Amino acid sequence: MLDKLNIVKNRFDEVNDLIIQPDIISDQKRYVALTKEYKDLKDLMDKREEYVELTANLEEAQEILADGSDPDMVEMAQMQLDEAKEAIPKLEEEIRMMMIPKDPEDAKNAVMEIRAGTGGDEASIFAGDLYRMYEKYCSSKGWSTNVVDTSHGTSGGYKEIIFEVNGDDVYGILKFEAGVHRVQRVPQTETQGRVHTSAATVMVLPEAEEFDVQLDMSEVRIERTTSTGPGGQSVNTTYSAIKLHHEPTGMIVSCQDEKSSHKNLEKALKVLRSRLYEIELAKKMEADSAKRKSMVSSGDRSAKIRTYNYSQGRVTDHRINLTLYDLDNIINGDIQKILDELQLVHNTEKMQMNDDGI
CATH class of the missing domain: 3.30.70.1660 (Alpha-Beta Plaits)
Incomplete structure (x- = not known):
């Protein structure tokens, strides 16, 4: 377990150095990703410190018990040994959970x-x-x-x-x-x-961000209509509602929540990208399902x-x-x-x- 944690510590030290580099700070996308990784690794490093302390206590207690010359120390060492033996398996299980690779989409x-x-x-x-x-x-x-x-x-x-x-x-x-x-x-x-x-x-x-899905706008037909609904301020007579027709898939996305045509288009494109991204994810999951x-x-x-x-x-x-x-x-x-x-x-x-x- 400690060997695995030491490998993670090497990466933590590397990320710790990277996030203070000027070229990284100026690259917003990479800086955000590294800051997120730093936070996740920092939680694991806190558990590593706890694990190192517990294993050191275990070894110390075993040495005192092996010597056996001081009855008072032996009694304390036995208590320390029992506590460490009970805590270490629980901590190892927690660390194993934390070391499970995260799905990149989760964030x-x-x-x-x-x-x-x-x-x-x-x-x-x-x-x-x-x-x-x-x-x-x-x-x-x-x-x-x-x-x-x-x-x-x-x-x-x-x-x-x-x-x-x-x-x-x-x-x-x-x-x-x-x-x-x-x-x-x-x-x-x-x-x-x-x-x-x-x-x-x-x-x-x-x-889906723009870099997740390459959306060819020549394949998207944009239809502008007036908003419809139950009444009130959300309904207007201007052509602000947006309906997107994605020709290759036949997918249709509508948005009329905003009064601005530009904002509705922005929202609709975000939903379209996410749906197209889901199709790609589904293909990947189907491939992975052969494994599990x-x-x-x-x-x-x-x-x-x-x-x-x-x-x-x-x-x-x-x-x-x-x-x-x-x-x-x-x-x-x-x-x-x-x-x-x-x-x-x-x-x-x-x-x-x-x-x-x-």
């Missing part, structure tokens, strides 16, 4: 898309509930959300809503939310008191990942068989405990893969 911002599925008006209302759940969760993390486009349901909620999430390690945390979310409850419009099952699909895309199949990170849009049962106050994540009777708090944005469990399973799988030499 990116995200574009989230929520679409109402089966269930008619109730599905649209549920899509709205999910959007508010994520909005509150993001707010609690200090992340900002920015709506790109919406299609409102006839009885509330959304047929579709697309929004950006900006912050630290957004995609790495929210990617586990991709899939089909199902709700079981009595709809407001139900007069017989019967429980209905509805669904909504959540997509989570890593936000991750239970929690597939992001399969057709996979039912979670059920929200209102009559029982229950939320069940089907990928890891986790059931929590805390629906009110969860639907109000307290989803961290679910995400932590998903991350733990994901990291355990990756650690097993590394141990197997895959």
Whole structure:
């Protein structure tokens, strides 16, 4: 373990020297990447210091016990040895988790898309509930959300809503939310008191920068229209709404949230790049699946990942068989405990893969 940590320390020292170099500081993209790497390595170096101290205590205690000449020292050494033997395996496990290679996409911002599925008006209302759940969760993390486009349901909620999430390690945390979310409850419009099952699909895309996707604008047809919607200030008579048609894939992206045509175009291009980037990522994941199949990170849009049962106050994540009777708090944005469990399973799988030499 110490040999591996010493290799990491060499890289930490190298990064520590690089981030103070003037040419690095002037290269914003590289400076940000190195600063992020420095922060991750610094956390690992703190654990290295703790590990070095514990192993030194273990060796010292073994030497005193082997000598055995001072009964008082022997008693203290035995306590020190027992503490070190208990702490070292736990610390090694923690370090192994921290040394798992991170997905480069994890540090990116995200574009989230929520679409109402089966269930008619109730599905649209549920899509709205999910959007508010994520909005509150993001707010609690200090992340900002920015709506790109919406299609409102006839009885509330959304047929579709697309929004950006900006912050630290957004995609790495929210990617586990991709899939089909199902709700079981009595709809407001139900007069017989019967429980209905509805669904909504959540997509989570890593936000693609211009250097991630080479977008040929000659293949993009831009359509400018007037904004439409339920009324109010967001609707105007100028041609500010943008619809992009990506000819090679047939992909269509709309944005009318901003009053400026330029800003709507900027947002729409960001979503288009992210969707195209997702296609490339999907190809890579398909290739990787020959090596392993991750239970929690597939992001399969057709996979039912979670059920929200209102009559029982229950939320069940089907990928890891986790059931929590805390629906009110969860639907109000307290989803961290679910995400932590998903991350733990994901990291355990990756650690097993590394141990197997895959």
